[in-house]
Amino acid sequence: MLRRDFLKAIAATLVVYQSPLLATSSKVNKNQPKVVWLMLKGALDPLHTLVPTFETALKDLRPNLYKSIDGQCLALDKGFALHPSLANLHQWYQNKQLLPISAVYSGFNKRSHFDGQDYLESGLAAPDLENGWLARAIQVKNKQAISISQSTPISLRGAQQQAKTWFPSYLPDAETETYQALQTLYQDNPLLLSRLQEGLAVDELLAEQSVINKNKGNFINLSRSCGQLLAEKGTDCAMLTLGGWDSHKAQAGQLKRQLSLLDKGLQALKVALAEQWDNTLVIVATEFGRTVRENGTRGTDHGTASALFLAGGKVNGGQVLGQWPGLADDQLYQQRDLQPTSNSFDWIAAALQQHWQLNQQQIKHVFPAHTPYKGKLFRT
Amino acid sequence: MQSSSKQTFNNAVIATQRFSLGARANDLKRIQKIEKQWLLNQLNFQPAVNFNTALPHSNNILKIQSDFRTAQRAYRKKVKEAEKLNLTSDSQNKQQQSAIVKNIKAPKNPNGPLYRKLIQDTLKQAITADNSFNWRCLDFFSNHFSVTAQNSTMRGLCATLEREAIAAHLFSSFEELILAVYQHPAMLIYLNNETSIGPSTRYAKNNRGLNENLAREIMELHTLGVNGGYQQQDVTELAKGITGWSVGRPGKDKKQGFIFRAKMHETGVRTLMGKKYPSDGINQGIQMLKDIANHPNTARFVCTKIIQHFINDQPPEALINHLTHHWHKSHGQLKVVFQALINHPLSWQAPLQKYKTPREYVISTYRAITLKNIPIQQVENALTVLGQRPFQAGSPAGYGDLQEDWDGASALMARINWISNLMTKKRLQKINVKKLIETLFADTLSEHSYQMITRAETRHQALVLLFLSPEFLRR
Numbered sequence: 001m002l003r004r005d006f007l008k009a010i011a012a013t014l015v016v017y018q019s020p021l022l023a024t025s026s027k028v029n030k031n032q033p034k035v036v037w038l039m040l041k042g043a044l045d046p047l048h049t050l051v052p053t054f055e056t057a058l059k060d061l062r063p064n065l066y067k068s069i070d071g072q073c074l075a076l077d078k079g080f081a082l083h084p085s086l087a088n089l090h091q092w093y094q095n096k097q098l099l100p101i102s103a104v105y106s107g108f109n110k111r112s113h114f115d116g117q118d119y120l121e122s123g124l125a126a127p128d129l130e131n132g133w134l135a136r137a138i139q140v141k142n143k144q145a146i147s148i149s150q151s152t153p154i155s156l157r158g159a160q161q162q163a164k165t166w167f168p169s170y171l172p173d174a175e176t177e178t179y180q181a182l183q184t185l186y187q188d189n190p191l192l193l194s195r196l197q198e199g200l201a202v203d204e205l206l207a208e209q210s211v212i213n214k215n216k217g218n219f220i221n222l223s224r225s226c227g228q229l230l231a232e233k234g235t236d237c238a239m240l241t242l243g244g245w246d247s248h249k250a251q252a253g254q255l256k257r258q259l260s261l262l263d264k265g266l267q268a269l270k271v272a273l274a275e276q277w278d279n280t281l282v283i284v285a286t287e288f289g290r291t292v293r294e295n296g297t298r299g300t301d302h303g304t305a306s307a308l309f310l311a312g313g314k315v316n317g318g319q320v321l322g323q324w325p326g327l328a329d330d331q332l333y334q335q336r337d338l339q340p341t342s343n344s345f346d347w348i349a350a351a352l353q354q355h356w357q358l359n360q361q362q363i364k365h366v367f368p369a370h371t372p373y374k375g376k377l378f379r380t
Numbered sequence: 381m382q383s384s385s386k387q388t389f390n391n392a393v394i395a396t397q398r399f400s401l402g403a404r405a406n407d408l409k410r411i412q413k414i415e416k417q418w419l420l421n422q423l424n425f426q427p428a429v430n431f432n433t434a435l436p437h438s439n440n441i442l443k444i445q446s447d448f449r450t451a452q453r454a455y456r457k458k459v460k461e462a463e464k465l466n467l468t469s470d471s472q473n474k475q476q477q478s479a480i481v482k483n484i485k486a487p488k489n490p491n492g493p494l495y496r497k498l499i500q501d502t503l504k505q506a507i508t509a510d511n512s513f514n515w516r517c518l519d520f521f522s523n524h525f526s527v528t529a530q531n532s533t534m535r536g537l538c539a540t541l542e543r544e545a546i547a548a549h550l551f552s553s554f555e556e557l558i559l560a561v562y563q564h565p566a567m568l569i570y571l572n573n574e575t576s577i578g579p580s581t582r583y584a585k586n587n588r589g590l591n592e593n594l595a596r597e598i599m600e601l602h603t604l605g606v607n608g609g610y611q612q613q614d615v616t617e618l619a620k621g622i623t624g625w626s627v628g629r630p631g632k633d634k635k636q637g638f639i640f641r642a643k644m645h646e647t648g649v650r651t652l653m654g655k656k657y658p659s660d661g662i663n664q665g666i667q668m669l670k671d672i673a674n675h676p677n678t679a680r681f682v683c684t685k686i687i688q689h690f691i692n693d694q695p696p697e698a699l700i701n702h703l704t705h706h707w708h709k710s711h712g713q714l715k716v717v718f719q720a721l722i723n724h725p726l727s728w729q730a731p732l733q734k735y736k737t738p739r740e741y742v743i744s745t746y747r748a749i750t751l752k753n754i755p756i757q758q759v760e761n762a763l764t765v766l767g768q769r770p771f772q773a774g775s776p777a778g779y780g781d782l783q784e785d786w787d788g789a790s791a792l793m794a795r796i797n798w799i800s801n802l803m804t805k806k807r808l809q810k811i812n813v814k815k816l817i818e819t820l821f822a823d824t825l826s827e828h829s830y831q832m833i834t835r836a837e838t839r840h841q842a843l844v845l846l847f848l849s850p851e852f853l854r855r
Contacts, residue, residue: 042775064587111596111615112606114777150767151780151788165788171765174800177837178844182796185832189850192792199793243774248593249572296589297575302596334612 033355034230034280035237036269037134037155040262041117042245044286045300046307046338048255049086050100050320054079057327062294068252076100080320085259088267092311096318099310099377101347103322105340107369108288109333111302113246116287121154123345125369133345133366134239135159137352140362143236146202146229148222155239161194166202166229168221173203223265227272230280240265245286249297266311278313281355285309285344291336292327303337308344310351314378321375345370351377389822391415394731397855399690399722401512402744408822419722422511423715428550429514431543432501436494438540438565439636444490445536446630451487458484491536495529498539499770500756503763507746507754514550517718519739520689521546524682525561525602526778527570529771534570538771541566554682554712555673558602562594562669563638565627571597571776578623578646590646595619597776603672605681614653618672620646621657622665679707683717685781690721692733693782699726731824732854735783738766740855741795745847748820749808762802766794796848803843813842825851 047058048065051073058066073081074090080102082090092098108119115127123133132155138145145163147156156163179200186193219242226238242262247254266284270277289306305325311317325331325339333339350372353363363372389408395415396403411418436444462480506515522542529535545560545567561567568574571594577583579590595618600606624645628635640662650657650664655671657664672678683703687695703720710716721727736744742762746754763769767786773779780786802808814834817825825833829849836842846852 110606111612112600113775114600115606149788150791150794151785157784165790167767167788167790167794171794171797171801174796174844178796178800178841181832181836181841181845182848185829185845185849188826188828191787192850192853195787195789195792196796198789199796202789203793246775248591249575294587295591296577296579296584296587297572297591298587301592 032236032279034235034273034276035134035137035352035355036226036230036240036280036282037237038240038242038266038282038284039117039120039153039155040245040284040286041113041241041243042247042286043113043116043288043290043302044245044306045247045251045255045290046102046305047290047292048251048300049083049259050076050102050307051081051083052079052102052324052327053081055327061292061327062300064298065252065294065300068256076320077318078320078324083255083259085256086263088263088270089309089311092270093318096379097311097313097315099315099317100320101308101310101322101342102320103305103325103338103341104285104308104344104347105288105305106285106344109304111288111304113287113302118154120285120287120344123348123367123370129154129157131158132156133348134237135163136366137356137358138162138237140358140365141236141356143356145237145239146226146235147239148226149239149241153239153241161198164198164202166225168225219261219265220268223269224272227269231273231276240269247290248295248299248301251294251299254299280312281315281351282309282311283348283351284311285348289338292332292338293336304333305338305340308347310347310377314380316377316379342373343370346373347377350374354378388412389824390731391728393821393824394728395419397731397744398727398734399513400516401506401509401740402747403820404747404750405819408819416722419513420719422513423551423718425511425514427547429509429511429518429547430505431547432505435497435501435543438537438544441494441536441540442565442627442636443630444494445533448487448490455484455486489532491532494536495539495771496760498543500760502539502542502770503743503759504754504756506743507759512747516690516740517550518542518547520686521550521557523773523778523781524685525567526773526776527566527771528774528776530570530774534566534771537566537569540564549714551715551718552713553673553710554678554707554714555670557714558598558669558673559666561602562598562622563625565637568594568625568627568638573622574626576619576623576625577644578620580646580648581623581644583644590616590619590623592616592619595622598669599672601777603678603681604675605677608675608677608681610653613651617650617652618665618668620648621650621652621668624662625665674712676704676708679704679712683707686717686721689781690734691727696726699724702726732850734855735787736853736855737779737781737786738763738768738791738795739770739779741853742766744852745799745802748816748847749811751807758802762798765798767791795853796844799847800844803840803847808843809839811839811843813839813846816843816846820846821851825849 053073069084072084074084075081076093089098106120108116118127118129121132122128134145134155135158138159145156147153147163147165149165150167152163152165182196186196223240226240229235230238244258273280285308286306289303290300291303295301323341325341329335331339345367349363349367349370352358353372354377389412392408392412392415395411395418396407399419459481462484509515527538527541529538541564545564549557549560572591573594576591577588592615596615599608599610599615604610624641626639626641628637628639633639642661645661647659649659652668657668684695684700687699702724703717706716706720742759746759768779829851833842833845836845
């Protein structure tokens with residue numbers, strides 16, 4: 001039996017698995033709003049990314065770091081500028097498709113990466129590692145999600161069959177007969193059975209694309225695959241993760257590479273999304289910020305407020321939002337960090353609410369501890 | 381053979397699967413009824429684990445790395461000079477010049493080969509070990525004190541932490557273990573302590589100064605745990621207490637490996653979690669770390685992680701209390717803690733409680749197929765493909781240790797494809813499947829799995845099903 005026929009056969013006979021991923025005839029609805037949630041792990045330095053060039057204190061606070069980008073940043077409004085590596089994002093901004101927000105935090109005010117990440121993924125006042133905000137959102141709106149990772153991230157935990165994972169494999173596939181036999185072997189094991197069926201469905205979907213470069217797991221390729229999965233097959237949202245932001249030492253070089261990777265990856269995502277870009281909301285956030293002052297090893301240590309980015313074809317971009325707290329000693333959080341002036345989840349909640357039309361009750365369920373920002377985040 | 385009334389080998393299967401890296405020929409019969417003793421005996425092995433001692437020590441590696449950097453500088457200088465040579469001359473000279481440049485050989489980066497040799501040795505030892513419980517303990521602590529090969533220097537050094545600091549103190553006191561880890565070059569360099577300088581010393585100029593990275597991860601990830609009752613102030617105080625804990629530079633410092641740079645140490649009284657520590661050079665930091673190692677929150681945090689690793693994602697409260705009780709009674713003797721783990725009935729409850737990590741899965745697979753020559757490069761590749769390349773966790777928290785960290789759909793697909801490809805190897809086609817089931821599971825395999833495997837249409841498929849059965853995927 002050909003693999004595709006086999007998959008169609010299991011799709012027809014199995015009630016446990018009803019994913020639109022398997023419905024090979026599904027047509028993409030042109031107006032289906034899509035969401036990409038990109039989490040930057042390791043704590044992005046906001047002052048080196050969304051640079052407040054109007055702050056004359058920067059030169060003294062971070063002599064080496066600021067020198068490395070001084071005069072090369074890409075100008076935005078209000079005296080803000082993007083790091084020189086973010087050329088594509090700057091173009092998006094000029095097309096009014098990128099909306100940077102300064103001085104945000106998740107509500108987490110300690111300095112542990114891992115707790116901060118749990119907080120940002122869970123979106124609850126007391127983080128629950130089995131209950132992510134994107135999972136709650138896709139549940140109330142009955143959406144389908146895919147995570148580009150080897151296992152389900154916290155953001156998508158709790159949504160059971162509505163959240164799948166995919167990650168490129170370096171190996172040739174097993175034979176159809178093997179998958180069939182495994183189906184039977186796992187008949188009494190619901191978890192393994194569902195994982196197997198889910199894996200087969202997603203593999204099939206990407207095999208049809210035949211454009212996926214299976215041999216590369218780097219961020220640019222993962223972003224491209226992510227865009228293709230979203231664009232062609234009627235999956236409603238996707239999660240991507242990019243680590244490598246914990247810049248305690250020699251930060252200038254590290255962030256130059258990282259931001260360039262981020263910029264190229266996001267551009268690959270946009271290109272892969274093609275016309276679906278106009279229906280897409282991209283949310284980019286990080287667990288917390290970094291110290292305002294440069295440390296003793298030309299890097300920065302864990303801080304509090306960071307930057308948040310919203311992007312997409314219809315996002316009300318071309319402006320920098322968020323109230324700027326200032327960099328004077330008495331304006332800093334605990335005299336060391338950028339002071340947060342708004343909560344990331346107020347922005348994320350508002351963006352989701354406006355993009356996916358969540359009503360009051362739904363938004364309370366997804367973000368019980370937050371109040372959505374009131375302004376318009378999309379152009380009509 | 382598969383009658384439900386027997387299953388006399390349950391405990392032997394638990395001893396070899398849950399606590400170790402899988403049974404080999406005759407293991408189950410040999411250890412039946414003396415399962416606990418078999419595990420407890422391993423705690424007395426001297427040394428606890430055996431490495432190939434001919435491989436380089438971290439001190440050698442630091443020297444090799446230093447020589448490489450020197451060679452690199454010389455190389456760059458030579459190339460530059462050659463390029464300057466004939467800047468104004470004609471095309472013929474240009475050709476000669478490029479020939480000269482081509483002939484200057486770039487020095488080879490030694491770190492990739494060092495990394496591979498060292499991690500391959502560990503894998504090979506674990507696959508062939510009789511005391512594979514000890515190797516599981518080593519893996520546990522190696523991941524607990526996770527270092528990542530994030531750059532060239534760390535690639536060469538990362539594997540030496542477990543070989544030198546952890547293996548030597550695997551079953552000694554936790555205090556000795558952490559002191560060895562925090563005085564090891566790999567950890568000091570990975571978490572930037574080797575360049576952390578007391579802020580009021582005269583070296584704290586030109587933007588060089590305190591780095592809190594190691595201090596924070598010590599308290600958060602290695603000892604007290606994130607809710608362990610410390611504040612930001614305590615992190616800074618510990619960071620200051622261990623300023624000057626550094627690594628000797630070959631050719632520049634007299635001593636190799638760990639050195640205490642007294643001049644870069646922040647002198648003065650430190651206050652950690654309410655206790656004052658007088659200025660006492662290196663001893664100040666040692667005393668702070670000893671107190672952290674023996675703090676009740678550390679006992680609870682580490683014991684919980686041990687149980688989570690060996691027994692169950694949801695550690696039973698009674699077992700946590702049992703281990704911490706023995707921890708306190710013995711002042712953190714890890715041997716006593718592991719004895720307590722082995723001796724408690726909750727550790728021996730029904731099998732299949734944990735989902736194997738890729739590392740456990742790959743090693744137990746290679747142990748089961750007992751090849752004369754282990755294709756070690758393939759073992760290494762398998763870990764990469766299945767998502768757990770050694771020392772590539774990318775975060776000091778190490779690799780995840782829970783089912784949800786590894787049981788995603790595409791992770792299962794990767795295991796299926798890997799096993800399916802591995803089992804096509806010609807030499808594996810000789811394996812007697814029934815005998816292999818006997819070796820690994822004796823009479824404990826479920827009726828359904830047993831029937832599926834033994835009635836598979838080809839030997840290849842039988843092997844694939846065996847290694848992908850719920851009984852082999854879990855432990």
